Amino acid sequence: MIQNFDYHTPTRVIFGKGVVDQLPTVLRPLGKRVLLTYGGGSIKRTGLYQKVIELTKEFEIVELSGIEPNPKYNPSVLDGVKLCKEHNIDMILSVGGGSVLDCSKAIAAGAKYDGDPWDLIIYKVKTNDALPIVDIMTLAATGSEYDAGGVISRTETNDKVAYIDPHLYPVCSFLDPTYTFTVNAKHTAAGVADAFNHVLEQYFCAHHNMVADGFCETLLRTLIHYAPTAIAHPDDYQARAEIMYTCMYGCNGILELGNSPSGWPMHSIEHALSAYYDITHGEGLAIITPRWMRHILSDRTLERFVSLGTNLYGIDRNLPPMEIAEQTIERTYKFFESIGLPMHLRQVGIDESRINEMAHHIAAEGLDNPDNRYVALSEAEIAQILTNSL
Amino acid sequence: MIQNFDYHTPTRVIFGKGVVDQLPTVLRPLGKRVLLTYGGGSIKRTGLYQKVIELTKEFEIVELSGIEPNPKYNPSVLDGVKLCKEHNIDMILSVGGGSVLDCSKAIAAGAKYDGDPWDLIIYKVKTNDALPIVDIMTLAATGSEYDAGGVISRTETNDKVAYIDPHLYPVCSFLDPTYTFTVNAKHTAAGVADAFNHVLEQYFCAHHNMVADGFCETLLRTLIHYAPTAIAHPDDYQARAEIMYTCMYGCNGILELGNSPSGWPMHSIEHALSAYYDITHGEGLAIITPRWMRHILSDRTLERFVSLGTNLYGIDRNLPPMEIAEQTIERTYKFFESIGLPMHLRQVGIDESRINEMAHHIAAEGLDNPDNRYVALSEAEIAQILTNSL
Numbered sequence: 001m002i003q004n005f006d007y008h009t010p011t012r013v014i015f016g017k018g019v020v021d022q023l024p025t026v027l028r029p030l031g032k033r034v035l036l037t038y039g040g041g042s043i044k045r046t047g048l049y050q051k052v053i054e055l056t057k058e059f060e061i062v063e064l065s066g067i068e069p070n071p072k073y074n075p076s077v078l079d080g081v082k083l084c085k086e087h088n089i090d091m092i093l094s095v096g097g098g099s100v101l102d103c104s105k106a107i108a109a110g111a112k113y114d115g116d117p118w119d120l121i122i123y124k125v126k127t128n129d130a131l132p133i134v135d136i137m138t139l140a141a142t143g144s145e146y147d148a149g150g151v152i153s154r155t156e157t158n159d160k161v162a163y164i165d166p167h168l169y170p171v172c173s174f175l176d177p178t179y180t181f182t183v184n185a186k187h188t189a190a191g192v193a194d195a196f197n198h199v200l201e202q203y204f205c206a207h208h209n210m211v212a213d214g215f216c217e218t219l220l221r222t223l224i225h226y227a228p229t230a231i232a233h234p235d236d237y238q239a240r241a242e243i244m245y246t247c248m249y250g251c252n253g254i255l256e257l258g259n260s261p262s263g264w265p266m267h268s269i270e271h272a273l274s275a276y277y278d279i280t281h282g283e284g285l286a287i288i289t290p291r292w293m294r295h296i297l298s299d300r301t302l303e304r305f306v307s308l309g310t311n312l313y314g315i316d317r318n319l320p321p322m323e324i325a326e327q328t329i330e331r332t333y334k335f336f337e338s339i340g341l342p343m344h345l346r347q348v349g350i351d352e353s354r355i356n357e358m359a360h361h362i363a364a365e366g367l368d369n370p371d372n373r374y375v376a377l378s379e380a381e382i383a384q385i386l387t388n389s390l
Numbered sequence: 391m392i393q394n395f396d397y398h399t400p401t402r403v404i405f406g407k408g409v410v411d412q413l414p415t416v417l418r419p420l421g422k423r424v425l426l427t428y429g430g431g432s433i434k435r436t437g438l439y440q441k442v443i444e445l446t447k448e449f450e451i452v453e454l455s456g457i458e459p460n461p462k463y464n465p466s467v468l469d470g471v472k473l474c475k476e477h478n479i480d481m482i483l484s485v486g487g488g489s490v491l492d493c494s495k496a497i498a499a500g501a502k503y504d505g506d507p508w509d510l511i512i513y514k515v516k517t518n519d520a521l522p523i524v525d526i527m528t529l530a531a532t533g534s535e536y537d538a539g540g541v542i543s544r545t546e547t548n549d550k551v552a553y554i555d556p557h558l559y560p561v562c563s564f565l566d567p568t569y570t571f572t573v574n575a576k577h578t579a580a581g582v583a584d585a586f587n588h589v590l591e592q593y594f595c596a597h598h599n600m601v602a603d604g605f606c607e608t609l610l611r612t613l614i615h616y617a618p619t620a621i622a623h624p625d626d627y628q629a630r631a632e633i634m635y636t637c638m639y640g641c642n643g644i645l646e647l648g649n650s651p652s653g654w655p656m657h658s659i660e661h662a663l664s665a666y667y668d669i670t671h672g673e674g675l676a677i678i679t680p681r682w683m684r685h686i687l688s689d690r691t692l693e694r695f696v697s698l699g700t701n702l703y704g705i706d707r708n709l710p711p712m713e714i715a716e717q718t719i720e721r722t723y724k725f726f727e728s729i730g731l732p733m734h735l736r737q738v739g740i741d742e743s744r745i746n747e748m749a750h751h752i753a754a755e756g757l758d759n760p761d762n763r764y765v766a767l768s769e770a771e772i773a774q775i776l777t778n779s780l
Contacts (some may be wrong), residue, residue, distance in 0.1 A: 002631040004406025015648070016394025178633070208611040211635055218604025225600060241392040245601055245648060258635060
């Protein structure tokens with residue numbers, strides 16, 4: 001049965017080669033003082049930084065650089081909030097990948113709050129306002145450019161928290177696929193795995209519908225089709241463009257309209273891996289995904305595997321359903337492997353030593369609650385999935 | 391090659407059984423004085439009118455009823471604008487199908503303009519503002535609930551004009567599928583044909599992409615799957631809900647992101663039929679569609695037919711492409727016919743007498759311009775398509 005939904009994605013997306021030239025027109029109505037956020041300096045090597053500075057000559061620019069992958073509450077969010085308050089910033093311009101944008105979202109909310117921004121991130125205090133955010137994406141992966149969420153890590157407590165609030169939708173996202181030409185094979189594949197997983201998280205739910213299923217299968221098919229080209233030919237515009245376009249739908253809810261909650265269990269598990277070991281999110285997801293799929297396969301979930309296997313991978317519908325399901329998991333594993341992703345935790349420096357600790361941390365997020373998780377997972381089951389991923 | 395795009399759909403959609411109870415919360419921030427617009431009174435027979443009045447007790451309500459199918463500039467738009475100005479209206483609440491909502495959009499813009507609202511509709515004057523619009527849909531068809539357009543007819547000149555402007559996005563659309571239970575078989579089928587055609591209009595273009603294609607095929611598949619159920623069992627919630635959900639994506643551009651312009655030629659042709667003969671829009675589209683498809687079939691367009699035929703109808707990929715294309719047209723015709731739609735102009739009271747006049751009128755819209763039409767059509771070709779539809 002199709003479920004009720006309430007959907008609203010007010011972000012404007014300007015997509016294509018050269019669109020960043022429209023930046024001044026988009027920023028102008030938002031004010032004068034801009035916090036420019038970016039990461040480790042790759043935008044200086046590619047020339048995008050210089051282009052942005054050129055395009056924003058009429059604005060007052062304050063910079064926050066060095067935002068980390070798996071962006072950190074301390075120092076990045078705290079530093080950004082301080083800068084916004086000191087300089088009476090009107091808007092944030094995020095230039096980079098999902099990490100820079102996620103961090104910028106937390107800064108945008110923190111800048112409009114008098115207390116400790118962590119209160120907002122963990123929903124101790126309701127977010128009532130945020131600075132407007134405009135972004136220029138340089139990586140296709142997280143979907144942060146078209147959603148209202150961000151993921152923030154707090155090193156001292158090994159927390160990696162998803163922070164979602166309607167005030168965090170970017171006002172406008174510029175998606176120019178040519179800015180992803182310089183993304184290396186490792187991060188291209190990790191971005192594809194991230195997007196692939198976003199879709200799967202939403203596909204696996206108890207109540208689904210034809211529209212949502214078809215949209216999900218379309219995006220997965222597109223990623224499978226274009227990922228090898230984007231990796232082999234990094235400057236293939238069509239491949240980069242279709243991947244960037246696919247990624248933008250990952251997390252804004254459009255893929256699960258009318259569905260019952262899936263609970264995003266693989267993300268809950270992966271966030272602990274990234275929090276404890278600071279690994280690349282998409283790589284962690286690629287490793288977890290097939291093991292989670294195998295773990296939840298049962299008579300109750302079988303239909304989802306058969307639907308995915310026959311519609312996405314073209315597996316013969318006449319095979320026994322359990323055989324289709326097994327092939328579906330295998331095909332998913334092989335796809336990730338084929339684009340060069342590590343498929344074992346040991347390959348990314350994770351051994352068994354902290355599995356129980358991580359499982360305990362993950363379980364605290366309520367993965368055992370069948371009301372909001374497609375398949376409830378106990379702490380022991382989470383540990384088993386992690387062990388199977390070694 | 392994927393084309394650049396600029397996408398923004400700020401409308402909030404609240405979907406599902408019982409969601410209209412949230413109406414006061416949605417209206418409250420918009421003001422106090424409401425123009426309530428509706429059609430011929432069916433909402434009084436179903437009880438929805440009484441429910442809306444009950445829910446809006448705290449507001450000042452001014453009513454405009456009697457809005458026509460193929461809504462008329464005179465009297466409906468003009469009367470509505472007059473009421474808005476006289477009563478200093480803050481917002482419009484549209485309760486009905488796409489016609490009521492389209493009319494309400496033109497009123498919303500006209501209310502904020504000092505001159506003749508027709509200036510706005512024909513883009514003689516730029517639309518700079520409009521009253522906020524909230525709608526409750528009672529028919530699944532036009533997609534007006536999630537787009538920035540409306541179609542307005544002017545009887546004295548036989549004009550039926552599509553008026554599109556970003557100010558016309560509804561603030562919020564309430565889509566409760568149970569309100570479509572009372573829609574009869576004729577109008578259910580016509581609504582399905584309208585939505586089906588919206589998708590096809592966008593599918594047929596020179597430059598397309600995997601995501602757009604997959605989204606389009608998904609929606610067509612959903613309509614084909616659920617239309618017979620909705621007609622045979624008008625109170626089947628799942629069928630009504632999937633159709634309503636599909637229709638909402640018809641016209642807001644999401645189906646053609648990255649595509650080159652299609653030009654919506656079938657709509658241009660149908661609008662003349664409705665303008666001259668006031669027929670039901672979806673019926674006109676069902677009649678025109680297979681004839682237009684057959685007319686444009688050529689080596690250049692063949693790929694689109696093959697893609698549609700194999701992906702949507704499951705036609706054997708190993709057949710000769712022209713054979714697949716012929717079957718695709720045939721299957722489309724048979725689908726419309728199977729849900730009870732008239733498939734000849736004579737069945738809806740149109741004969742050959744005014745074909746040349748209509749073709750001349752349609753040609754004036756520039757259907758012969760290859761820059762913005764997938765297949766350019768001369769006046770003689772338009773007349774031929776109409777003749778083939780008799």
